[in-house]
Amino acid sequence: MAQKQRVIFICTHNSARSQMAEGLLRHLAGDRYEVFSAGTQSTRVNPLAIKAMAEKGIDISQHTSDHIDKYMGMQFDYVITVCDNAKETCPYFPTNKTQWHWSIEDPSAATGTEEKRLAKFREIRDQIEKRLQVLL
Numbered sequence: 001m002a003q004k005q006r007v008i009f010i011c012t013h014n015s016a017r018s019q020m021a022e023g024l025l026r027h028l029a030g031d032r033y034e035v036f037s038a039g040t041q042s043t044r045v046n047p048l049a050i051k052a053m054a055e056k057g058i059d060i061s062q063h064t065s066d067h068i069d070k071y072m073g074m075q076f077d078y079v080i081t082v083c084d085n086a087k088e089t090c091p092y093f094p095t096n097k098t099q100w101h102w103s104i105e106d107p108s109a110a111t112g113t114e115e116k117r118l119a120k121f122r123e124i125r126d127q128i129e130k131r132l133q134v135l136l
Contacts, residue, residue, distance in 0.1 A: 016124070017124060
């Protein structure tokens with residue numbers, strides 16, 4: 001069996017976009033990819049991200065928000081920043097093979113009722129899933 005390729009998704013707080021990307025890729029192709037996510041700051045996984053992913057049958061409720069320093073020194077095949085701030089502040093990974101930047105809106109910034117905010121999380125989740133088709 002071929003060795004799994006390593007992918008890390010990076011955003012600012014490691015609370016929504018990178019967490020959803022990690023969960024989606026692991027769900028869609030965990031047999032081919034070892035998947036991680038981290039933030040330039042660590043906080044907590046957003047409950048609306050957990051809820052939006054659960055609607056797709058993907059449980060990210062046990063994910064933790066990790067700081068990027070935890071992964072320094074690890075070798076990755078893909079380093080994918082999913083927000084503009086992370087792209088600007090992300091440390092250089094000298095061992096990565098491919099670095100991509102996906103400028104994705106932060107669903108955590110959505111305002112309004114919980115249902116309106118959840119709708120934004122669904123929209124971003126679906127955008128990320130479409131972008132993942134490039135890896136698949």
